[in-house]
Amino acid sequence: MLRAILKTGLLRRIEVVTLAAVLSVAGALWAFVALASEVMEGDLRAFDEAVLLALRTPGNPADPIGGPQIEVAMRDITALGGVTVLSIVTFAVMVFLVLQRRRASALFLAVAILGGVALSHLAKAGFSRPRPDLVPHGVDVVTASFPSGHSMMAAVTYLTLAVMLARTEGTLRMRAFYLAFAVLLTMLVGFSRLFLGVHWPSDVLAGWTLGAAWALGVWLVARYLGRRGQIEPDRADPA
Template sequence: MTSTDTVNPEEPPVPAETVRLPTRGFTIDRTKALIAAAVLWAGFAVIVWAVTTGRTTHFDRWGLMINRSGDLTALSGPELVAESVRDITALGGVLLRNLFAIGAVVALLFLKLRREAVLFAATVATGWIVNSGMKALVGRPRPEIVPHLTEAGGMSFPSGHSFNSAVVYIAMALAFASLSARHSVRYTIVGSAMVLSAMIAWSRVMLGVHFPSDVTAGWLGGAGWAFLAAALLYRPARAAADSTDPHPAIPPNSGARTGER
């Protein structure tokens, strides 16, 4: 050991790094959120029109058959593929999806991001209502082209897994993205949530319980609702959060000074 490797016990310890979290985070640009929602809901409307006019038959059959070989009772490829698909689809199931949502609300409250917690909870709750209403209106039965590789009940269009997963994970990403003022960080977080929810959506096709048009419409509608709620429910969520905070960090009318963009 050289002399440079020795430690003098009389030297003062290195101070711990101080991490400061904002009491009120940034928020996404609500105009951009409305534009994103409009594009996504327009795509949803196109899929609804295509399904109701019978224009998705070939696409739906292709999507269901592409992951099956001669033995339609199993996915093509090694067992790892089927196991991975089941793991991915579980992320959009009622249990895990709601556990993550509850955990996100608790984490946001611990971080003193009441506005984001209220907005996220409202987005998830209203999204579930919207999806349930659309399922009742369309009433499409589930596919029978290939055997189902998991249990599934209820109507098929739009996919509830796809819609609610997109709502939960994208809205969660929008909430936690408020911790950073850097656009690149926000876009990365939200983009990752969109990719994850899209993977959950397609896993339903691979398992044979949804048509590709079901999950496409479900994902577009869920993502569209996450952005639409972020824009329309922001002010009510902020008012509700400030009304429950005895010492609000920022007055309700001073949003322009919080770094919102």
């Protein structure tokens, strides 16, 4: 009897967590659509300009605040959202999963990241917003501005890697560490794009929201597949 009550309570908790995740995905997608609509209508221009100028020395848009050392650091950080670094980190996590005898999870991870890359390219192709011309660019850029590819792929990759690594952990502390560190890296990459003047703030916000929606969706699919036995189960899943 007690076991049945506990099981019912656990199932209800799982349902609540799943519902919260679904609502979060819907909310992130809604935020992206809202940002895209505002950008297309030009309603965020004043906000975008105010934020970019706040990161520059007053009266001199060519001079970022903090001095040249901060600018160098931001170039290093922005590389964390580039294809090379993201590919290396993803490969390392895939090898880790294989060594943990989670080959199906490693394959699922590869598909999830490639799907995120495809989504990023599709999102870029759907808009032709010019890069900021308000301040000089701190790094070379060639693609359109909306949404921020670095911000989106940082969210897609680091958050997806975090949720897949968290599935291998049974302790809440380690799961929280993976997720918190992934969020930190994602935030830093997005901020670096603003500091270097290569994206409008609304570009970065859009990249974050769409990337987060993708990563949350990946987590939901991973839970579903894990319970069906198609990939290795979540170690902390009470089911």
